[in-house]
Amino acid sequence: MATQSNSQQKPDTNGAKLEDLTADNLTQHVINISSNINNERVKFIFSKLIQHAHDFIRETDIQRDEWEASWQFLTEVGKASHPDRQEMILLSDVLGISALVDIINSRQTPGSTESSVLGPFHNEAHLFENGDSISSNGAGETMLIRGTVRDLRGNPVKAALLDIWETNGNGKYDMQDPEKDGPDCRGKFYSGEDGSFYINGVRPVDYPVPYDGPVGVLLDLLNRQAYRPAHIHFVIAHPSYEPLTTALYDRESPRLVLDPVFGAKTSLTEDIVWSEDLEMAKKHNTKPFVRKVDGQDRTGFWLLEHDFILADRQAVKQRKTHD
Incomplete structure (x- = not known):
């Protein structure tokens, strides 16, 4: 079937007429030419995109050299993107766009656990049983993660499916580590009959988002730091409830306020505590380790506890097609 762009038939101008285009009438002309489609949602989105983009250029009086620098920057973002490094997602993250999309689209009603940004490092993971370790030996300091859904x-x-992932103790995700050829510090498992879960991982650390590419240049331009506060990602799914994408953040991290992707929230901060309860460790298959505490060698493990509350499944949200 021929499209309007290559059809020999007389094209539909959607009411637009040939006119001398100016800064005042160009925007509406472009919207008219771009609105000859049946999909009302697509028409609405692109009409708004054109309107706001043109308004931005007018309001800031963008100069040719600045516009050239802009598209060159976006070209570099595209070149830096590949399956193991989503630079375009990272750009969305550091501009707060991902956080805004998350806030607007969150289906977590009052009283349920707040959502947080997905981030660029979600990947497929193996299925584990409660008590297993998602982390390889030497990946970091042992931490028991437990709670309820x-x-x-x-x-x-x-039987809520929990999909979790985190960095190793050096602040790297498995896909960033050239020594890893498969999933590490990530896994999926199900909550038990009583909604409880427990899995073993490693204590997260503050780590930098990739700043050796174009997004790093942008962060420098804006005088912003690149380190994310220590956290663990969660995606929790169950057919009877709204899916939840969230994360838990280390309350002691000094970078909570400066999170470059704006994902940290007060309700999602938790204390990661040192425990020497070896009976608890045995019960949860947690491997204790030795660390210095007040100058003495102590045997124990880190403990992170949190109870997740899921929102009831809601009706399909209607998408806007007009103001």
């Missing part, structure tokens, strides 16, 4: 009425949610 419940609904808004306090009922346990059985």
Whole structure:
């Protein structure tokens, strides 16, 4: 079927007429030419995109050299993007766009766990059992992660699928580590009959988003730091509830306020505590290790606890097609 662009038939101008285009009438002309489509959602989105982009250029009085620098920058972002490094997502993150999309689209009703940004490092993971370790030997300092999944009425949610991922103790995700050829510090597992879960990982550390590319240049231009506060990502899914994409952040991190992707939230900060409860470690298959505490060698492990609350499944959200 021939499209308008290559059809020999008389094209539909959608009411647009040949006119001398100026800074005042160009925007509406472009919108008219771009609106000859049946998909009302696409028409609405691109009409707004054209309007706001043109308004931005007018309001800031963009000069030719600045516009050239802009498209050259976006070209470099595209060149830096590949399956193991999503530079375009990173750009969206550091501009707060990902956080805004998350806030607007969150289906977590009051009382349920808040959402947070997905980030660029989500990847496929193996299925584990409660008590397994998602981290390889030597990946970092052992940490037990445990809690429950419940609904808004306090009922346990059985068989909720928890998909979690984190950096190793050196602040690298597995896909960033040339010595890793498969998933590490990430895994999937199900909550138990009582909604409980427990899995072993490593204590997260503050780490920098990739800053050796074009997004790093942008951060320098804006005099912003690149380090994310220590955190662990979670995606929790169950057919009876709204899916939850979130993260837990180390309350002691000095970079919570300066998070370059704006994902940290007060309700998602937790204390990561040192425990020497070896009975707890045995019960949860946690491997203790030795560290210095007040100048003495102590045996124990890190502990992160959190209870997740899922929102009830909601009706499909209608997408805007007009103001």
